[in-house]
Amino acid sequence: MSIQAIFYHAGCPVCVIAENKITDMVDRERFDLEIVHLGDNKSRLDEAEAAGVKSVPALVVDGVPLHINHGADLSALR
Amino acid sequence: MSIQAIFYHAGCPVCVIAENKITDMVDRERFDLEIVHLGDNKSRLDEAEAAGVKSVPALVVDGVPLHINHGADLSALR
Numbered sequence: 001m002s003i004q005a006i007f008y009h010a011g012c013p014v015c016v017i018a019e020n021k022i023t024d025m026v027d028r029e030r031f032d033l034e035i036v037h038l039g040d041n042k043s044r045l046d047e048a049e050a051a052g053v054k055s056v057p058a059l060v061v062d063g064v065p066l067h068i069n070h071g072a073d074l075s076a077l078r
Numbered sequence: 079m080s081i082q083a084i085f086y087h088a089g090c091p092v093c094v095i096a097e098n099k100i101t102d103m104v105d106r107e108r109f110d111l112e113i114v115h116l117g118d119n120k121s122r123l124d125e126a127e128a129a130g131v132k133s134v135p136a137l138v139v140d141g142v143p144l145h146i147n148h149g150a151d152l153s154a155l156r
Contacts, residue, residue: 003102005103018144021139021142021144024139025104025109025139026103027104029105031103061099061102062099064099065147066096066099066147067146068144068145068146069143069144070145
């Protein structure tokens with residue numbers, strides 16, 4: 001069964017660099033990677049926050065939030 | 079040819095969580111992942127800094143630094 005990984009971003013330059021690297025690196029044979037633009041999908045903000053995401057870009061892997069560099073605080077996207 | 083990825087850490091709890099996830103996620107068929115403990119290998123500090131690493135844990139992929147959460151500033155390891 002694939003492990004769930006969600007990459008949250010907001011289309012910012014810092015986000016794009018991280019997205020390119022993460023999508024390239026993740027082993028797609030084992031991980032089901034979803035990319036979520038929180039600016040375009042504000043309905044997913046609560047879910048991201050509940051997972052522990054404080055800023056974007058961030059990757060939530062199997063429930064663990066990994067903040068990757070810093071583009072924008074989640075609060076700035078509300 | 080494998081793409082070079084170096085994970086720099088300092089053995090801190092934040093580092094260990096990130097290390098576990100990153101080593102699990104990276105596609106080893108395509109990426110050559112090296113793990114470097116900067117506390118034990120201070121001779122690698124200059125190299126990490128030159129790659130743009132400001133804090134650990136950090137992953138440098140193909141020359142691009144990705145800071146993953148925040149454990150310690152690089153300056154604290156010197």
